[in-house]
Amino acid sequence: MSEKIIQALEEAIGAEHILTGEEVAGRLFQVWVTDRPLEAKAVIFPRTTAHVSEICRIAYQYNQTIVVHGGLTNLVGATAARPADLVVSMEKMDAIEEVDPVTRTMTVQAGAILENIQSAAREEGLLFPLNFGAKGSAQAGGFISTNAGGLRVLRFGMTRNLVLGLEVVLPDGTVLSSLKKIIKDNSGYDLKQLFIGAEGTLGIVTRAVFRLQELPKSRNSAFVGCRDFDQVIRFLKFADQNLAGALSGFELIWGDTYRDWTSPPSPFAPPLPHGYAFYVLMETLGADPDKDRDTLYDLLEKALETDLILDGAPAQTESDLRWFWNIREDVAVLNGLCQNAQHFDISLPVTFFGSYVEGVKEKLAAQLGLSRVYAFGHLADGNIHFIISKPDAGPELRDRINEIVYRPLQALGGSVSAEHGIGLDKKAWLPICRTPAEIETMKLLKKTFDPKGLLNPGRIFD
Template identity: 55%
Template sequence: MSITSLFTTILKSDQILGPDDLSHRYHHIWHMDQPLNALCVLLPETTQQVSEIMKICYAQELPIVVHGGLTNLVGSTETTGDEVVISTERLNKIEETDTASRTMTVQAGVILENIHNAATEKSLLFPLNFGAKGSAQIGGIISTNAGGLRVLKYGMTRQLVLGLEAVTADGTIISSMKKIIKDNSAYDLKQLFIGSEGTLGVITRAILKLEEAPQSRNAAYIAFDEYEDVVKFLKYMDSHLAGKMSGFELIWKNSYQQMTSVTDAVKPPLPYDYNYYVLVEALGSDQIKDQEEFQQILENALENDLILDAVMAQSPSDIEWFFRIREDVNNLVDFMKHDQHFDISLPIPLIGSYIKERYETLALINGVEQVYAFGHVADGNIHFMIGKENLSNDLKKKIDHCIYGGLKEIGGSVSAEHGIGTHKKDYLELCRTKEEISLMRSLKTLMDSKDLLNPGKIF
């Protein structure tokens, strides 16, 4: 009996893709030239179908990897060829937008940008935002507890999920689809699945927390030469904007130069004369009033020598231009022979010196060709993108040790928002104690005793 024949009683023929049908499938959106290696790909359309799939896999002891938008950056969607892949692409319905409770009920395969658009139609906002919004699916976003550009104001994904439905390894459906914010009725079980990278269950549906759509949006690029001044300005802006600041992105000089020198569409708002560039965003309720206030705050900062230079967006198209610079990391990757990505987290006051030391050390590693840093400095999350001349494991390890080497001593993390996957599991002990890891393993064993869900990931 073939593997695919196991599922013919619960799925239609077009929901089952065998090994011969996988030439157009892949394990990551950046590796479309590498055909997917798997036993089969299944395309369920309901939670019940996912449950039936899981029951069969549990009985047959078939490992399972879940595929969403395939934008994950730590190897969480990689396969070895021995797995059944469950794709959530047909679980793509927005079931309800409730304007009174300010919630949206969605299936796991809904793309983030479609959630944004549906919320906007109802004068609401789903604040989670990042560069891969046009591909990333909400199930994967929840399973990795994604962050993005507005964590400062609205929090990580787990702060934006009110209800959740997931299927465990044996096919049990765990459903807590509630629209309420406050629920202290014992354990908050949905938090087990949020951020667990598909190792504890398959997320199928969720209720998302929405906000009233802002009526104003302002942004500016600000220039600095000293990192300490960036931190002072963060406190200054946060206090003067009185809760309106929604983004505070820091870009190092060489990163800013590369991001703005590729095409005219991303020309530099400020000249290349400074060491640091900050992109600030504020959301409010009155465009004219808020723009005047935003401008006055920046002018006062200039007059008091808090900043060296600034340029403020004068239109929505300017704001899109400003954010395109920060979001389009392809302007960095496209010029690398091979690339390696990092999303470390560390205390805000230490970021300047830590990144400076990494730049200096990476420059001494033979095989490292480019080093770019940028990130969400207001929540302590800095991204590195490193170009290298080859894919040798030796070079990878040297770069890993350089980036991660000092994080344990300063209370940092090897993953701020991307997760652990396969790429970071060797470094988990740098940011989690032995006792924490032991408890995580116990949870994994309890919920997935046969180790079928995303095996080899995290641990």
């Protein structure tokens, strides 16, 4: 069957768009894993929605499984493939088709890279507010399919809040296209929402219309130090109340994580001295550079006077801005300090942040002897990231760590995935944050859209 389906695909979209044999092994399945080659029957590079439709139609005819590849920046095994799978890489569909300054929208293909999307918007005096560390590699189809969040969810919401229109190819090749530029449309079901965050299990995203904002005229940031979690929470409330909607980022870094992030061999010097229990990196976006800078300085001064923070360092130049945010975005620094790094992306009510993290750290140390545990995250939207260093990469230790990190979330009303998705790695833990009725409804949707189970098989649930 392999030869027949490859021949059918070559006839449909052209042999020049298909890799087979040894050429497949020369590719990665994840940018963070460089010592394991991709395994797949073939890798296909569509250039149009029509190509994707033909690929799906032929795969459906031959009962052929498909794994979709974007920028390969995922952390949950979502792009791993088996030798019998076809890989469909969206990297050639990278066009930014239109930026419309009147409707403040942008139409892109699924392979468009986030950093390029941001730049195209900026050239028109507009802002695409989604932002996270992997922006130089992550593609539109991927961050739509995982409903990515990032550094500005506090003000602009998740990817879901930025998508106005979507074009998707269903597993049988049907093209479902609604690329409208309108914000309000209550004409029946909002079908695009089914595919945002579905991890490519219901259809392949091929094009999207994004909502843009006017480009801010000012951007200000500051690092602050706090003595305890209660002080952090009080400062967040104070900042949000006094910045008149300008607060766009509020990143929390635990003290030991900040210390290692800003100590040799890290390339980053610390903006504030080491020794505080918590550090916050905050950002404001506004329309008046002088006024907005003074407003932030006044806020920090009042916060110091009223014991809401212990220390503060505002970014005074563009160089400072880059320095501050490069620290937060360069997670590779922490990865480099870890042995067999294990990553977590969880969410829970902000009320429980402090006690939950301390409990996890205590159990990891007492039960497993693990002391290098880095914690940081998006405080205002309830999202914590862990990076845990461990002596071996075996499944037994991995599972014991998972138990310590994930199990408490059930009682706290949390989630095992805030923004990275479930993929292959977290599906055993899905019942922690979803009821049996919810999971059965998800499976019903999967069966409806993909009755043969061909698209991204095994993701989210079996």
